[in-house]
Amino acid sequence: MSEDNVTTSTTQGRDPASLRRHNLRTLLGHLHLHGATSRVRLGEITGLTRSAIADLVAELTERGLATEAGPSQPQPGRGRPPLIVSPRDESAYVLALAVDVDTVRIGRVGLGGTLLRESATQYVPLPERPEEAVTVLSRMIRRETEAAEVSPLAMGVAVPGLVRAGDGVVTRAPNLGWRELALAERLREGTGFAGPVVVGNEARLAALAEHRRGAGRECADLVYVSAGVGVGGGVITRDRLLTGNTGYAGEIGHMVTNPAGHACHCGGRGCWETEIGTDALLRRAGMVTPGDRNAALAELVSRAHGSESEALETFRGMSHAAAVGLANLINIFDPCRVILGGLLRPTLLYAGDELRGALEELRGLPELPVELCPAELGEQGPMLGAAEAAVSSFLAGME
Amino acid sequence: MSEDNVTTSTTQGRDPASLRRHNLRTLLGHLHLHGATSRVRLGEITGLTRSAIADLVAELTERGLATEAGPSQPQPGRGRPPLIVSPRDESAYVLALAVDVDTVRIGRVGLGGTLLRESATQYVPLPERPEEAVTVLSRMIRRETEAAEVSPLAMGVAVPGLVRAGDGVVTRAPNLGWRELALAERLREGTGFAGPVVVGNEARLAALAEHRRGAGRECADLVYVSAGVGVGGGVITRDRLLTGNTGYAGEIGHMVTNPAGHACHCGGRGCWETEIGTDALLRRAGMVTPGDRNAALAELVSRAHGSESEALETFRGMSHAAAVGLANLINIFDPCRVILGGLLRPTLLYAGDELRGALEELRGLPELPVELCPAELGEQGPMLGAAEAAVSSFLAGME
């Protein structure tokens, strides 16, 4: 079944002008994803001739989006050394924010995906009232942009909550106390920034980041799952992030994996996050919610790292519950890789055999090997994903 | 989050020639999906000018893919009456097959989606050995093609089993006794047909058909679920069928919804199809697998239709188990519509309130109303879907 859609997507070209836009986007997109590339290589990839590439690259450099230079190190082989085209980063960058309960990360990410040195992490307990939170965020953004000589190409924000696709409205973010907050619009007002502003769910954006820069490179179909207090996820299909109708696709935490399980705050029973979330893990470990959950978790992980049998057993005990949900996701999505973040990362590292074993048992299709990989980007995932979404948004709106 | 992919898809254009191919595809795709359209309207839709449309339409008519005619009924309004462009069907058609255990449907579907009158349903018990089955299918195809004066644009085949995307290999179809059968290739050999041959899973293809021609029209994100002996499904995202890495995406029958449930033939326990499949329903109804399951089912449905309370109660009893799986799918995919086929259709019709009620309880996001719709195409779904996949494949390979 090699079915492409009948009505081809609208992004692309009908007239010569949009044809050129498309080729420019393709080129810049490749530079962003794969870094410095020779002109000839670009031609091989895009199918364009050298002369066309020359012309297009000239436009990109004129616009300050790319640079050309002779090869930094001597090339092997005979002929004339190629010109290497690189994405610019210092002057062509996006601003990325990752909002969390007690942390706001802000970073400058250049084309090519490099986290520029100006990036910083600031710990700002956000005020309860969303309006004030917006003010705080706007101030942080202004401080970053005013320091720079050029304004960013786009901005991306990761939020732990439900974000409506398209308009960047945070429908609800229980941990932040936000409801129906038009974050993209407010930030645009609060900063006077005219370019694209994208807001997204942190897990979806982390999935995007892992796909492009982390454990999911060169993998067109993957599932990312991160377990924390809640369980979030994101799915990449054919190199694209699954959004669903409203942008909520990927809410896997409330997948019911055990109807006989514990009650969930969502009103249901046996949701996956009641089985493999932070509280479930601590419950298994016999640590009955002490003062600081994070500290308890860190201790548990370090004990497992030190091969203490009780801690290892805790993770092993969680592997079956994790496998049930993962098997479901694998059957549904047929990914070539599953990336595990948050608590599932130590679960994979310290109880990998048990997890894989449970999956083997549960899955209907042992023919297909699916790789289980630990997430590579850790806590930076959401911010890097916000940057990637911002870049994509800039590319989509180019010219 | 309005992120489009960075490296834009490869289907489209880099040079002027492929630009034209793209526009031709767009035009023909629109005609196929939406039927006869005036030239001016086509221009509005595609953004092309009247002269460009004229030129493109001329090529389509020359190739025998479209026809132009004056308006059949007088138009309202003033100016010169427009020329109406229609997809041809009699001379531009695809061949579609739907293979099942005791039935093989074969049909001719014209551009525009009309099931041509030459279409036929033939009941042919397929022989046990796959090789012979291929021979039977090839013969049926040859009979259809030889009768026609022009050969089909493409062929599509729906199979109750796992089909690898890309090469059309049936990995396994337990009910047919097939394993690793290169069906697309064999049919190409057996019929001498040179055009595209696509093979797909029947539920995925039915989902495609419902999307284009049935209960899922004008809905870009939908989930289709059909319960029978097994439970199959298909997902449409952004107007495209989800395939996953290998083509197996959508195997929702073995989603574990009740770890404490019955054993499943797949080796697992509590798979969704052990909860809502044919056997589960008959078990609930107290009909302990009599000779003919289909007859028993038909009786049950007709009793429910006649409002017999016991039959209604059977469907009501199944609604909760159905809702668990549906809630999971809704949380995962955020569709705007869920289409229910097979046994889930009567469940919706006769126990709709219970089903919706159970969903309300289970779902984390009551903000988002999701429509539940009965499938419209019934048993023709897989065949019509095969036709749609064939058309898409023809369009993708045009020129």
Add this chain to the structure above:
DNA sequence: CCTATTTTGTTTTCACCTATTACAAATCAT
């Protein structure tokens, strides 16, 4: 050190596609 070879960049010419513009045709409103 010089030359042949190879690879890459540049320039020119050309073919293709759609936009633009002007004009013709067909219908309705008055």
Add this chain to the structure above:
DNA sequence: ATGATTTGTAATAGGTGAAAACAAAATAGG
């Protein structure tokens, strides 16, 4: 009948990448 309106047609123009010829810069080999 006449003008307004909408649609189709034809001719010209602008923009895009391809193709081909040429120039430049390196290596390999004597």
